[in-house]
Amino acid sequence: MENFGILTNRSKDPDFEMTKLIAKWLEDNNKTVVLTTELLESSEDNKVNMADEALYKVMDCAIILGGDGTIIHSARKLAVHEVPIVGVNLGTVGFLAEVEKKDALNVLEKILSEEYVIENRMMLSTSIISSNGNMINAGIGLNDVVVTRGGFSRIIELSVYVNGQLIDIYYADGMIVSTPTGSTAYSLSAGGPILNPATEMMVITPICPHSLTARSIVVSGEDEVWVKVEDIRNKEDGDVLVTIDGQIGYKLNKNDKIVIKNAAHKTKLVKLKDNNFYTLLRKKIGCHLKERKPK
Amino acid sequence: MENFGILTNRSKDPDFEMTKLIAKWLEDNNKTVVLTTELLESSEDNKVNMADEALYKVMDCAIILGGDGTIIHSARKLAVHEVPIVGVNLGTVGFLAEVEKKDALNVLEKILSEEYVIENRMMLSTSIISSNGNMINAGIGLNDVVVTRGGFSRIIELSVYVNGQLIDIYYADGMIVSTPTGSTAYSLSAGGPILNPATEMMVITPICPHSLTARSIVVSGEDEVWVKVEDIRNKEDGDVLVTIDGQIGYKLNKNDKIVIKNAAHKTKLVKLKDNNFYTLLRKKIGCHLKERKPK
Amino acid sequence: MENFGILTNRSKDPDFEMTKLIAKWLEDNNKTVVLTTELLESSEDNKVNMADEALYKVMDCAIILGGDGTIIHSARKLAVHEVPIVGVNLGTVGFLAEVEKKDALNVLEKILSEEYVIENRMMLSTSIISSNGNMINAGIGLNDVVVTRGGFSRIIELSVYVNGQLIDIYYADGMIVSTPTGSTAYSLSAGGPILNPATEMMVITPICPHSLTARSIVVSGEDEVWVKVEDIRNKEDGDVLVTIDGQIGYKLNKNDKIVIKNAAHKTKLVKLKDNNFYTLLRKKIGCHLKERKPK
Amino acid sequence: MENFGILTNRSKDPDFEMTKLIAKWLEDNNKTVVLTTELLESSEDNKVNMADEALYKVMDCAIILGGDGTIIHSARKLAVHEVPIVGVNLGTVGFLAEVEKKDALNVLEKILSEEYVIENRMMLSTSIISSNGNMINAGIGLNDVVVTRGGFSRIIELSVYVNGQLIDIYYADGMIVSTPTGSTAYSLSAGGPILNPATEMMVITPICPHSLTARSIVVSGEDEVWVKVEDIRNKEDGDVLVTIDGQIGYKLNKNDKIVIKNAAHKTKLVKLKDNNFYTLLRKKIGCHLKERKPK
Structure with missing residues (x-):
């Protein structure tokens, strides 16, 4: 050096x-x-x-x-x-x-x-695919990609897929997809497990889910995770947001799909x-x- | 009748x-x-x-x-x-x-x-006392009074008092003060216990607290609970909100104190x-x- | 004095x-x-x-x-x-x-x-009523009454009643009925809320329940709680135990009913x-x- | 075939x-x-x-x-x-x-x-190494290896190591080391995450830990986990047990070390x-x- x-x-x-x-x-x-x-x-x-x-x-x-x-x-x-x-x-x-x-x-x-x-x-690479097929490269993150409600709305309806297979539909405050590094940050506060940071995995942790059976799910670092905005209760602007590492943010619309996978770097x-x-x-x-x- | x-x-x-x-x-x-x-x-x-x-x-x-x-x-x-x-x-x-x-x-x-x-x-009666001493009667609720972050901010700093005694200072997504009736609603999603609705108690449940030791606290129906906005990370308008039963909402400022107690009715x-x-x-x-x- | x-x-x-x-x-x-x-x-x-x-x-x-x-x-x-x-x-x-x-x-x-x-x-007073109607006064406790599996067995089937009304049937490692004083002891480790010790309430907390929807339930200090041993997987002696404050213990049989209520003192x-x-x-x-x- | x-x-x-x-x-x-x-x-x-x-x-x-x-x-x-x-x-x-x-x-x-x-x-292969150096091959399991207290004792003191590095010392009812297959069994009841069963990982989940900061930890399938019996409160026989898949069991003594790793098959x-x-x-x-x- x-x-x-x-x-x-x-x-x-x-x-x-x-x-x-x-x-x-x-x-x-x-x-x-x-x-x-x-x-x-x-x-x-x-x-x-x-x-x-x-x-x-x-x-x-x-x-x-x-x-x-x-x-x-x-x-x-x-x-x-x-x-x-x-x-x-x-x-x-x-x-x-x-x-x-x-x-x-x-x-x-x-x-x-x-x-x-x-x-x-x-790290996680994130892109946002809107219902009309437009794609935004939303950047990469070291900790997590978080989809949450904003403003006065409380509940959003999100579906989560792994490699194209539906995990579940959630009524929740939001959803966290975290790297091992990020597992000791927001995901932990929301009840997620700790992942050894030397591994390549992702943990998907729902935030205040309505269903008491919803739990953190740990998937492989090779998997591709989608979080899709199924419904927004109040139709006000900016009701659903995606943030990367809590530092970069985008407003989302109904039917937007966030594609999250292991970054190249x-x-x-x-x-x-x-x-x-x-x-x-x-x-x-x-x-x-x-x-x-x-x- | x-x-x-x-x-x-x-x-x-x-x-x-x-x-x-x-x-x-x-x-x-x-x-x-x-x-x-x-x-x-x-x-x-x-x-x-x-x-x-x-x-x-x-x-x-x-x-x-x-x-x-x-x-x-x-x-x-x-x-x-x-x-x-x-x-x-x-x-x-x-x-x-x-x-x-x-x-x-x-x-x-x-x-x-x-x-x-x-x-x-x-039921809960709620008032908001701002740092200059102004008081707003925010109304009564049957389920809960919830203080949360809004928009892109993630963490807010809240202190909670019971009968004037500090319970703790929380870095969290928010705080729920719930009646027994509301204990099966948002508080449950955030990890709170179920209270028999025939009783008079309140349960105070933090939402995604940073500290892993923060837990739901059940107090008497005679107690008076304060939730105070200690700090807002991003100074943008509308970063902290209080909602009653998820139906009535107010924007809060730093140092606003929410006073919650058993309603007269x-x-x-x-x-x-x-x-x-x-x-x-x-x-x-x-x-x-x-x-x-x-x- | x-x-x-x-x-x-x-x-x-x-x-x-x-x-x-x-x-x-x-x-x-x-x-x-x-x-x-x-x-x-x-x-x-x-x-x-x-x-x-x-x-x-x-x-x-x-x-x-x-x-x-x-x-x-x-x-x-x-x-x-x-x-x-x-x-x-x-x-x-x-x-x-x-x-x-x-x-x-x-x-x-x-x-x-x-x-x-x-x-x-x-405090809690506890008695054990066996299926043939015999009753043992098991004493009073300041913290909790705990029914658990013992030995190599893992799961026991317990039903819990409040004032004669069935709350639920649980497949679990056990069940804790705790006073406010005991809420910061074993019940807390099992995921229960903290109860202000000046109040008179009981919290019923299942230990490692099979059902993910089982949660702590807080009832009034006037309520009477029953925990009944519905089934024991392995018929070996001493498979189910009740302990008071973790200090006094009794072995239980199938169909034994533990009656727990506010003690006179x-x-x-x-x-x-x-x-x-x-x-x-x-x-x-x-x-x-x-x-x-x-x- | x-x-x-x-x-x-x-x-x-x-x-x-x-x-x-x-x-x-x-x-x-x-x-x-x-x-x-x-x-x-x-x-x-x-x-x-x-x-x-x-x-x-x-x-x-x-x-x-x-x-x-x-x-x-x-x-x-x-x-x-x-x-x-x-x-x-x-x-x-x-x-x-x-x-x-x-x-x-x-x-x-x-x-x-x-x-x-x-x-x-x-699958997990398990061996028990006693303080005098004797080793027992305890067999392999598809779900989990669980160390728990038995009988009337409540709390045991266990230390957990990954690849020879101390994770922590726990006062708890026990400790679960689970495969992805076992993550939907006992570990889930104790609060653990769900692991995709196609992956090779282990999740270490404490059972009713005294410390509220103890959480499930997910490690790589290549890691070697040790669970060591540090202390037994009551010196009675059979106070600590290890079970494989809830089907095979051994009694443990103070200072016994359970070595758990990915099985060859x-x-x-x-x-x-x-x-x-x-x-x-x-x-x-x-x-x-x-x-x-x-x-």
């Missing part, structure tokens, strides 16, 4: 202090920093600082400064170029950032010494050899009720 | 066929029908035909023709006048209608013979003596997996 | 160090200690040291040294005498103990100054005026995923 | 009526029936009639007459010989039987015409080309609450 990009969430590193520190350290170690802080400061985007496509192409590694949201945002842009990502966590502890702010330089040193592995994370996470998912899981969502431990 | 009102959901009895049949039968049995079909047909309201307040006052009993939604709608209007309700189900089988269409006249005959009991159903349901809630429950949501019964 | 009993779980205060300290402090404050440490040390029972009935009668207040299990154990013995209880927690933090070991004397001082309230906790907990249930709940089972809080 | 075995659950075909009918039909179609009814009738085993190993070896196809339990029982015996299975359902509708009794001959006709596919179902189900899992799922556990469908 010679050329390092740095993508900073300005709201979490307002004066580019951390960005500059890392850039300087990389240059001191004879690496090329693709995005200089000057470039960063001239950026218009005040949420996540995104270099343009040309720059992504020359990066051997992208260092993302921010939280899980920043990493997910960047992952969608970088995946097509297969640029490995190192997340430096400037927010609350996340599932995707590999390193806390204070340990950033130590970890970069390990990476320069090649003490890392690349973990491939499955992976998010490549740089992982230290001694980190593992289950340790992170215990730290993040485990909450042992030691005090309830019976005598 | 001498004076009977008839409140018809026009979409379920489009030509007032059933309405007229019942009105005639009542008149043939020497009862007074407060709402004539002429009055009904001149109504502007094309969803549920609502007589005005003066007419409610003279009713001894209101016959509601429609589904559970119609009964809930009518219950909110009639409760203040303490008019007993008989629901005649013109839709799919519901929890509140006492009688199916085909049995309507038989059941009315029993009612005229006084073979019934009145079941009081707890009850919905009075006319029940035949041989009907009971658990039989209905088994029929409505029970779904015995006989075939999974092990040998 | 003049006469104080002290009931110590010897395994948590092996040398009676804390017991003696409290006894001396009470005597220094001119109170009578009903159970002297000499009495305690002569006890045969090496789990929870229980004075005999005569002594309970003269106690104005019982100080329980141990954990929640010790308090529950003592509560069953003391309830009939209506002796107020102060739990001093010698274990991991519990729901019932009012005070941690280190604060014990401070809290006792407040109690002598009458800065407390008595909180009445509903309450557990009287001495509570400091500034403590409340929801604060305890947040501390005990709340586990805020601050780090999952989105930007 | 020339040589057909017939394995009959005698309790479901007491006079071998169906068994003889199928045997005759096969012989009329010039096929060899490996197990004659004479052989069956001489069997000692009065639950599921099992031919000996020699006979399994010559079968090209095994026709199982019974319910899902019979098929699971037979599957464990046949897997090592890779004999394709056709389940003829003599019980309540099941997930594994391909054909109902009345359609049996029609389906066999299709099978003779080669209108079928073979669906491979993942598959259960080979003969499936008609037009049957699919999701249709079956809707029929079996779906229970649409049409009547709750809002207007």
Whole structure:
């Protein structure tokens, strides 16, 4: 790895202090920093600082400064170029950032010494096919594709298919199709299981379904999932929405069909050899009720 | 009971066929029908035909023709006048209608013979107090008061108090405060328990909470519950909503506090003596997996 | 309050160090200690040291040294005498103990100054009626009455009735009937809601039911619940058990009916005026995923 | 396919009526029936009639007459010989039987015409390693491996590892490790997700865990899962058990480690080309609450 990009969430590193520190350290170690802080400061985007496509192409590694949201945002842009990502966590502890702010330089040193592995994370590609046959390529996501009701409407009617076979018709608040990476995000809140992120699977989790028998269904990473808008109770505009990673959204119409499948590209996470998912899981969502431990 | 009102959901009895049949039968049995079909047909309201307040006052009993939604709608209007309700189900089988269409006249005959009991159903009164101290009386509901996110936002931050004591702060899609009657509606879909409708309790159920430890909490019917909007992620208009029975809605702002308590009035349901809630429950949501019964 | 009993779980205060300290402090404050440490040390029972009935009668207040299990154990013995209880927690933090070991004397001082309230906790009385009509009074419990399969059998068939009306027939691992106090114990693990402990209700929670539509049902404290053993798959001895508070157990036979209702007596907990249930709940089972809080 | 075995659950075909009918039909179609009814009738085993190993070896196809339990029982015996299975359902509708009794001959006709596919179902191999290093090969299962408490004990302490990495320590009633086939059985009752049975995954589902944050975890079919008995509250004999498919059981001791992994052999189900899992799922556990469908 010679050329390092740095993508900073300005709201979490307002004066580019951390960005500059890392850039300087990389240059001191004879690496090329693709995005200089000057470039960063001239950026218009005040949420996540995104270099343009040309720059992504020359990066051997992208260092993302921010939280899980920043990493997910960047992952969608970088995946097509297969640029490995190192997340430096400037927010609350996340599932995707590999390193806390204070340990950033130590970890970069390990990476320069090649003490890392690349973990491939499955992504979802999404397209929207409307009833007249028009198709929109809605982009790819690292976490999930979510179809929900909007506004004052409460219930929507959705049908879900796997490889063209009907799973069921649901009256619900919505439907989540999640990657293993996304299984610890919204799907978990809606009652879904945790999927080991090294696998390629999808979990389909209904949100507040009317039927008490509706459950999360785990399908293969090779399957193609369709979520179709069967009915909208109130005919108001914007009553049904699809969002990718909770960051990109589209309004849907009756009979729109969302086609979700394994994306051609992976998010490549740089992982230290001694980190593992289950340790992170215990730290993040485990909450042992030691005090309830019976005598 | 001498004076009977008839409140018809026009979409379920489009030509007032059933309405007229019942009105005639009542008149043939020497009862007074407060709402004539002429009055009904001149109504502007094309969803549920609502007589005005003066007419409610003279009713001894209101016959509601429609589904559970119609009964809930009518219950909110009639409760203040303490008019007993008989629901005649013109839709799919519901929890509140006492009688199916085909049995309507038989059941009315029993009612005229006084073979019934009145079941009081707890209702919720709701007010919205904004950060500047303004208060809106948002009305009463028979099922539930629901605070949810709207539009593209996903997570809202809500705090919940009981009698002024903080229960918890939730990052969630929303919060449901339900009566026993409403416990088999939205709260059940969100994972809540079933409350016997003859009791006076409230169940507070978070919708897709971030914290996996958040659970439904059942409090006394004497308690006062507050749901406060602590934060809205995206500052767009209409991001948080409160709805009563899924039928009346208001947009909320940051720091708005919803005050929910036992309403002064009850919905009075006319029940035949041989009907009971658990039989209905088994029929409505029970779904015995006989075939999974092990040998 | 003049006469104080002290009931110590010897395994948590092996040398009676804390017991003696409290006894001396009470005597220094001119109170009578009903159970002297000499009495305690002569006890045969090496789990929870229980004075005999005569002594309970003269106690104005019982100080329980141990954990929640010790308090529950003592509560069953003391309830009939209506002796107020102060739990001093010698274990991991519990729901019932009012005070941690280190604060014990401070809290006792407040109690002598009458800065407390008595909180009445509903208890359950349980009897077992066998198919030949024999009845066993199985005792009272503060937490729950649980019917479960035992040994290698997995599924049992249970019917549940409220006031003689069938709720449903369940194929399940078992059934929990819990007080509000017990709602944060086993019922919670099995998916039940939390009930405010100041109320009088019961929650009926099936354990791993076959039917996905089976849910917790909350009934009034005035209701009488029956759990009947309909069938046992494997006819081996001891295949179905009933346990009260997880501490007292009986083996059941086919057609045995467990009758559960509000007990005549309450557990009287001495509570400091500034403590409340929801604060305890947040501390005990709340586990805020601050780090999952989105930007 | 020339040589057909017939394995009959005698309790479901007491006079071998169906068994003889199928045997005759096969012989009329010039096929060899490996197990004659004479052989069956001489069997000692009065639950599921099992031919000996020699006979399994010559079968090209095994026709199982019974319910899902019979098929699971037979599957464990046949897997090592890779004999394709056709389940003829003599019980309540099941997930594994391909054909109902009345359609049996029609389906066999299709099978003779080669209108079928073979669906491979993942199985689990299980061994028990005791603290002194002894290992027992506990056999293979098609549904699940379950570690549970037995008798009057309630809570056991179990640790779960995947590929040698600790997932977590659980205080619970038990732990289920399930195949995709088993995901619609006990794991579902305990709150687990549904896994498409054509995939190779395992789902680890805790039973009534103390910690509210414990959730089902889905791992790859290549992973090796360990469940270790960390502690047993009451030291009585038989307090912890492991069962395979709910049919084979062993008592466990403290520190015993159950090693669970993808078995070397598959259960080979003969499936008609037009049957699919999701249709079956809707029929079996779906229970649409049409009547709750809002207007």
